[in-house]
Amino acid sequence: MSHRCLCVGAEEGHALARAAVAPPRCARAQRPPAAVTGPRPEVVRVYPERGAVQLYNPKGEDKLFTYDAAYDSTATTAAIYDEMVRPLVASVLDGFNGCVFAYGQTGTGKTHTMEGNAEDEGLVPRAFRHIWTHIETGASRDTTHLVSCSYVELYLEDVRDLLAKDCKKLTIRGQELSGFYIPEMTSVVCRSADDMVRAMRAGNRQRAAGRTDMNEHSSRSHAVFLVTVETQRRDTGTIRVGKLNLVDLAGSERQRKTGAGGERLREAARINQALSSLGNVIAALAENSPHVPYRDSKLTRILQDSLGGNSKTIMVANVGPAAYNYDETLTTLRYAHRAKAIKNKPVRNEDPKDAKLREYQAEIERLRALIQQRQAAALAVAAAPRPRRAPRRSAAPAVDVDRPDSEEANLESEHLAAESSIEEERGKTSELERRVLELEERLVRGGGGGKRLLDDLNESKLVLERRQHEITERKKREVEMQQKIDLEEETTAIVTNTFATLQQEVDHKTQRLKKCLSKYACIREEIVEQREAHDAERREQEALQAALIAELRRRLLLADSFVPEAGRALVMRLRYNDDTDQWELPPDSGAEPLTRRPLASAGRRRPICDVALAERAPRHRCENLLDLRPLPLPSTTRAYPPPQPRPAPPPDPPPQREHVPPSTRPSAAPRVRPSTAHHRLGATGVR
Numbered sequence: 001m002s003h004r005c006l007c008v009g010a011e012e013g014h015a016l017a018r019a020a021v022a023p024p025r026c027a028r029a030q031r032p033p034a035a036v037t038g039p040r041p042e043v044v045r046v047y048p049e050r051g052a053v054q055l056y057n058p059k060g061e062d063k064l065f066t067y068d069a070a071y072d073s074t075a076t077t078a079a080i081y082d083e084m085v086r087p088l089v090a091s092v093l094d095g096f097n098g099c100v101f102a103y104g105q106t107g108t109g110k111t112h113t114m115e116g117n118a119e120d121e122g123l124v125p126r127a128f129r130h131i132w133t134h135i136e137t138g139a140s141r142d143t144t145h146l147v148s149c150s151y152v153e154l155y156l157e158d159v160r161d162l163l164a165k166d167c168k169k170l171t172i173r174g175q176e177l178s179g180f181y182i183p184e185m186t187s188v189v190c191r192s193a194d195d196m197v198r199a200m201r202a203g204n205r206q207r208a209a210g211r212t213d214m215n216e217h218s219s220r221s222h223a224v225f226l227v228t229v230e231t232q233r234r235d236t237g238t239i240r241v242g243k244l245n246l247v248d249l250a251g252s253e254r255q256r257k258t259g260a261g262g263e264r265l266r267e268a269a270r271i272n273q274a275l276s277s278l279g280n281v282i283a284a285l286a287e288n289s290p291h292v293p294y295r296d297s298k299l300t301r302i303l304q305d306s307l308g309g310n311s312k313t314i315m316v317a318n319v320g321p322a323a324y325n326y327d328e329t330l331t332t333l334r335y336a337h338r339a340k341a342i343k344n345k346p347v348r349n350e351d352p353k354d355a356k357l358r359e360y361q362a363e364i365e366r367l368r369a370l371i372q373q374r375q376a377a378a379l380a381v382a383a384a385p386r387p388r389r390a391p392r393r394s395a396a397p398a399v400d401v402d403r404p405d406s407e408e409a410n411l412e413s414e415h416l417a418a419e420s421s422i423e424e425e426r427g428k429t430s431e432l433e434r435r436v437l438e439l440e441e442r443l444v445r446g447g448g449g450g451k452r453l454l455d456d457l458n459e460s461k462l463v464l465e466r467r468q469h470e471i472t473e474r475k476k477r478e479v480e481m482q483q484k485i486d487l488e489e490e491t492t493a494i495v496t497n498t499f500a501t502l503q504q505e506v507d508h509k510t511q512r513l514k515k516c517l518s519k520y521a522c523i524r525e526e527i528v529e530q531r532e533a534h535d536a537e538r539r540e541q542e543a544l545q546a547a548l549i550a551e552l553r554r555r556l557l558l559a560d561s562f563v564p565e566a567g568r569a570l571v572m573r574l575r576y577n578d579d580t581d582q583w584e585l586p587p588d589s590g591a592e593p594l595t596r597r598p599l600a601s602a603g604r605r606r607p608i609c610d611v612a613l614a615e616r617a618p619r620h621r622c623e624n625l626l627d628l629r630p631l632p633l634p635s636t637t638r639a640y641p642p643p644q645p646r647p648a649p650p651p652d653p654p655p656q657r658e659h660v661p662p663s664t665r666p667s668a669a670p671r672v673r674p675s676t677a678h679h680r681l682g683a684t685g686v687r
């Protein structure tokens with residue numbers, strides 16, 4: 001079980017840090033929960049009524065963080081949806097962009113929060129039902145809707161399309177100023193909430209997941225489910241487009257806890273890297289820094305609008321209460337607290353140029369006009385005097401002396417041709433009609449469940465929903481007020497105090513000074529802690545890097561042993577291009593452009609290719625690594641040269657030998673270091 005804290009970025013210019021940290025006295029006045037000292041100690045206590053989370057520090061001062069809302073492990077996802085997410089989805093239906101993303105340590109219930117299970121439906125399916133209840137009831141009468149969804153994941157360094165059959169890789173295009181977008185992602189038009197749930201499940205089946213020591217079904221990728229709702233008012237014709245990003249991030253993880261190795265390790269390194277970039281973006285936005293490093297990772301590019309852009313955003317931070325996870329919980333709480341300071345600038349998307357709804361309507365109009373043209377042409381053909389069909393010859397034909405047989409045959413064939421062309425026209429027209437119907441079916445008329453709405457049941461359901469909304473609004477305001485009261489209690493007490501005597505004033509100012517000093521001590525402690533956390537993270541990163549280097553060395557050793565020298569040199573010159581998502585040869589490398597690997601020869605096993613067969617070179621015959629023998633590594637020792645027989649001594653006395661210092665003496669043979677990729681990597685490591 002985990003606790004969930006929420007930060008909401010709602011209105012324009014609205015500071016997410018509405019609630020400052022509550023006075024420390026609240027934190028200290030509370031006794032730690034019994035579980036803190038129990039066999040499985042817990043260090044987190046949640047105060048839902050004031051949106052606060054208290055973290056017991058086993059070594060020093062406790063910490064108290066306040067958010068727009070905080071939920072303990074007993075809270076249901078339904079409550080979170082109704083109180084926090086419902087208003088956001090409502091504004092998406094009104095043409096705003098919205099984003100909900102779940103962040104936290106691995107295994108703390110992010111996927112559970114977003115997707116849920118049979119007993120407790122997650123935020124994503126609840127959002128689907130909300131959207132379709134809105135469309136089907138009178139809440140959107142006199143409107144036409146087009147709802148579509150896309151689902152992508154960021155796995156290792158690839159963006160993959162989860163709704164495409166082959167899970168194809170996608171490229172992120174665009175610039176920081178104009179915004180990033182993914183042009184080729186599959187977009188599925190939906191006609192009901194069930195359609196959307198089906199799309200989500202289909203995507204989940206393709207999503208990367210794996211087992212770690214901390215989670216049996218750990219998400220190994222960051223997943224983004226994008227819902228686009230286009231709404232057109234039938235009276236004015238204006239179109240509003242709301243986009244909802246539902247993001248399930250992969251969990252931050254420590255290698256020593258998850259026991260990740262091999263592929264899991266590579267995934268963990270990428271996950272942590274992307275989350276760290278996200279943290280940097282959040283920090284830059286919170287500090288109003290002039291440069292926000294969106295370009296640093298694909299995750300931050302995808303979420304650019306949701307972070308400090310044109311979007312209302314909710315961050316759900318999941319934390320585990322166990323003392324064992326203290327460091328990760330503190331990091332998550334700080335991360336979320338910082339996110340509260342981000343100011344978003346949501347704007348209603350009205351009449352955008354790329355509205356699909358308008359495209360569809362234009363296409364429907366065009367097809368209808370085409371159908372009308374064809375029908376008119378068919379009528380004209382039908383009305384035109386057609387050659388009379390020659391009567392079938394009876395068994396005993398009367399001999400027609402005026403009309404020869406060939407003319408009759410001509411008439412017959414003309415008639416048949418006219419009939420077949422009419423038939424063909426009819427087929428084409430019905431094909432066009434089918435296409436129009438198909439396009440029209442994609443567009444949903446608002447208030448489609450209007451008849452049902454006439455039922456008292458539905459009417460009262462709407463009223464109930466409205467009341468519920470009012471109650472949650474009131475509740476939210478209460479939490480806000482409580483937080484404000486806590487904050488201002490302190491300051492007003494100081495400001496409004498009138499001092500009867502000088503001694504009173506001195507006492508009061510001493511008290512204030514003490515508070516300031518204690519705050520100062522808290523901040524210093526926080527800095528020390530952050531430094532420690534940073535060091536721990538750095539050590540973790542170094543360990544991870546060492547493990548990755550070891551893995552890389554293994555692969556390079558394989559490459560050195562099995563890949564021919566020419567190919568290896570080429571591979572070492574490749575550079576990764578972030579923009580095109582490809583490994584490329586630098587233009588100045590002077591190397592031939594890469595050619596495609598030859599295809600397997602038809603009817604043979606994969607390793608034998610056409611080139612190999614044509615060249616008849618034994619080295620190409622077998623490309624299967626398992627069947628190959630390693631090339632002998634270059635020797636690092638010299639062969640022993642047998643001693644030469646001494647020449648016979650010359651008759652003259654030998655000349656005086658000049659003294660040669662040992663350093664200038666020519667060596668017999670320079671020691672040759674093998675120039676392999678593995679050795680080039682050397683002890684310096686890899687960047």
Ligand SMILES: Nc1ncnc2c1ncn2[C@@H]1O[C@H](COP(=O)(O)OP(=O)(O)OP(=O)(O)O)[C@@H](O)[C@H]1O
Nearest residue numbers: 001002106107108109110111112215218219250251
């Ligand atoms: N509030 C909760 N109520 C019931 N079960 C929960 C809750 N939170 C988490 N779980 C359970 O804990 C397990 C781990 O949760 P989940 O897979 O959602 O974690 P995660 O944060 O998405 O992990 P990762 O980052 O590794 O993907 C699941 O079996 C899930 O059902």
